[in-house]
Amino acid sequence: MKRRRACPECDLVVVLPPLRAGEAAACPRCNRELTYRSKAPAERVLAYAIAALILLILTLPFPFMEFTLSGIQQEIVWLDTATAFRTSDWPVLAVLIVATILVLPGMYLLALTYVYAGIARREYWTGSIWLARAISHIKPWLMTDVFLVGVLVSLVKLLSMASISLGPSFWAFCGYVVFMAKTVSNVDADWMWFALHKEPKTPFIAQTGKDAWSQGLVGCSTCGLLNRFEQGHCRRCARRIRLPGRHSLEWTLALLLAAAILYIPANVYPMMSTSSVAGSTESTILGGVWQMVEFGSYLVAAVIFFASIVIPVAKVGILVWLCYVVRFGQPMSAAKRMRWYRVVEFIGRWSMIDVFVVAIMVALIQAGVLLSIQPGPAALAFAAVVVLTMLAAMAFDPKALWHPERVRNQGQEETDEQLVR
Template sequence: MSKTRFYETVTACDECDHLHVIPPLKSGERFKCGRCQHVVLSVHEHVEGRILGTVFSALLMLSLALVFPFLGFSSRGVERSSTLLGSVDVLIGQDYLILGSIVCLALFIFPAIYLFSLLVLFWSFKHPDISLNARRHLTRWVVAIQPWLMVDVFLVGALVALVKMRSLADIELGLSFWAFCGYVVLLIRTVTLVDRRWLWNKMSGAAPNHVIEDKQHPDELKTAKLHSLIGCHFCGAVSPNSHSHCSRCGHSIHSRRPHSLTASIAFLIAAVIMFVPANVFPIMQTTFLGGSEPSTIMGGVFLLWSLGSYPVALVIFLASVVIPLTKILSLSWLCWQCYYPTEHDILKKVWLYRVTEVIGRWSMIDVFVVALLAGVVQMGNLISILPGQAVLSFAAVVILTMLSAVMFDPRLLWDKEDEIMQASKGDDK
C-alpha cells in the first residue's frame, strides 16, 4: 500500500482563488481545482531519488556539452569546429554582448542555478542545522527561475540552424551536441518532477490550518478572498489578509497582484512597439564568397520554403510570426475581459491564458538560431553570419510578452465572472 507523501490543510488555487482542503496524497496522485481544473499539486513516486538522479545526470551532461565540440562544418576545403562556450565568446568578442548574455543565461547560468539550488536544498533536508532563511532563498530561486529555462527551445533552434547551414557547408555533429540533447531531456524531466507546493511542504512542513466551512452555504464554492484569506503564489500556504508576508515562506503576499492589469498592458504596448523593428529590419546578415545578403524574419521563412525545408519554414513562421502576434492579441483580449467581460465561457478564457503562458517562450527559436549561426559560422569573406538589427528587438518582444503574461492575474477574470453571477441572481430576485 502506498505511503502518504503529502500532508496539507488548506490551499488556494493560483488561477481562480478557490479554497481547497487537500486530502492526504499518496505517491503518483494529483490534486486538481474543482472550479477551474488547474493542477494544484502533483506528488510523484520516489520523487526525492528521481530528482537527485536527474539533477546529477543533467549536470554531468552539461559538463560534457561544454567540453567537447558542438558543431563542425567545412566549406570549399576550409574546416571549423566550435564549442557552445566558444560560440558565446565569439558573440561577445564581436560586441554582441546582450545577445551573448541572453544565450549564456538561458543555456548555462539559469539552469546551473536551478540544478545546484535543488542539490543544496535536498542536502539541507538531511542537515536541519542549515538555516531556514537560507533554504527559503534557495527554494525561491527554484520557483522563480523555472519559467525562464529555455534549453529545449535552444535545441529546436539548433536543429533549424543545422538545416540553414546545410545549404552553405557540410555539417558534422560533435559529441557535445549529443550530450546537450541528453542535458535537455534530463533538465525537462527534473522540472516536471519538482512541484513547488510539495517542495515547500517537504522543507517547512504543512501550512497553517484555517477553518473554511460555510455553515449557511456548505456546498457553495468559496474563494480565499471571500474568507479574508490570501493564497501565497510561492508556496501555496494560506494566510489571513491582515498579513503582508507568507507565514511559511516569507514571501510578500497579495489577494490580487498589485497593478496587475496596468503592468500587463504596459508590457504589451512595449512589445507591440518592438514588434515593428523586429519585422522591418534584418535579423541576420549572411556573407558568402564576398557577397553580403541581409535577411528579415519573413525572408528567412521564404528562403527555407524555397529550399524545400517546409517543416522548418513552418516552425519558424509559427514561432516568430504567429505565436508573438497571437500572444499579443490574446493577452490584450484577456485584459479587456477584466474591464468589460463578455458572455464567453470563463473556462475558455482561462484555457486561452494557460496556452498563451506556455507557448510564449517558443518564439525565442529565431533568436537562438541567429545566435548559434553567428557564433559558429565565421570564416571571413568565404562564409560568415552576423546578427542583424532586428534580433534584439525580437528578443525584447518575446521577453516583454512573457513578462506581460507573468504580471496578468487570471483571478481577475474569475472576479468579474462572480460579479456577473451575483448581478444575475439579483435580477432574478
C-alpha cells in the same frame, strides 16, 4: 490537520486530499493541477538533477559542431553559440543567451540538488528556504529545450550551405535537455515546501468552496500556503504577499504595448546578414522564412514562421483581448478564457527559437574567408519582444478572469479610501 489551498488560477479554497504515489490533486472548478505525488520524490529529483548537472558540465569542454565549406573547417564549442554575440554590436544578447541556457539552468539544478539533498537526509540545511524560493523564480526562464530546437533548425539551414558534423558536446547537450525536462517535471512545489517546513498552524478559519479573496485570504504564489492579506509576508516561505490582481491589467498592457512597438523593428530590420564571395544579403524574419521555402525546407520554414510570427502576434492579441474581457466583460465562460490564458503561458518561451538560430549560425560561421554571418538589429528587438511578452503573461492575474468585477472595482475602492483619509 487539513491542508487548505487557494487555487492559483481561480482562487477557490480547497482541501488537499492525502495522496499516494502516482496520484495528483486538481482544482474542482478550473481543473488546474495543484499537487502531484511521485514515488520517492526527493531521491528521484536528486538523481535527475545530478545527471543533468554532469551532462551540463560535459557539454562545456568538447567540440559542439564542425562546419566544412570548400575545405575550410570551423569548429565551435557549445558556449561559442552564446559568446558569438559578444564581439558583435549586441553584447546584451550574449548575456541573455548565456543566462537562459547556462547560468539560470545551472543555478536551478545546483539549488535543487542542495535543497533536495537536505530533504532526503531529513535535515534542515541553512539557506534551503531562500534557495527553494529562488527555484520557483528561475523556472519560467529555463530555455534549454527551446535552444535544442534552435540547434536543429540551424542544422537544417546550414546543411544547404556546407557539410556539418556533430561533436560529443552536442550529444551531451541532448542528454542534458532530456534530464532537465525530467527534473523540472518531477519538482512539485507543494511537496517540496511541506518537506522543508511542514505546514504552519492556521491561525484563522478558511472556508472551502469559497474564494480566498472574499475571506481576506491569499494563496502564496511561491509555496501555496494560505495567508491573510494584512500579514505582509508568507508565514512559511517569507515571500512578500501581493494583493491579487493589483495593477495587473495596467502592468500587462504596458508591457504588451512595449512589445508591440519593438515588434516593428524586429520585422523591418534584418535578423542577420550573410556575406560571401557572391555578395552580401540581409534577411528579415519573413525573408528568412521565404528563403527556407525556396530551399525546399518547408518544415524549418513552418517552425520559424510559427515561432517568430504566429506566436508573438497571438500572444499579444490574446492577452490584450483577455485584458479587455476583464475590464469590460464579455459573455464567455471563465473556463474558456482560462484555456486561452494557459495557451499563452505555454507557448511563450518558444518564440525564442529564431534568436537562438541566429546565435548558432553566427558562432559557426564567424568571419570566414568565404562566408560570414553577422546578427542584425532585429535579433535584439525580437529577443526583447519575447522577454516583454513573457513578463506580460506573468503580470496578468488569471484570477481576474473568474472575478473581473474585483479588478473593475479596485480603482473605486482606492478613491473611497482616499476620501476617508
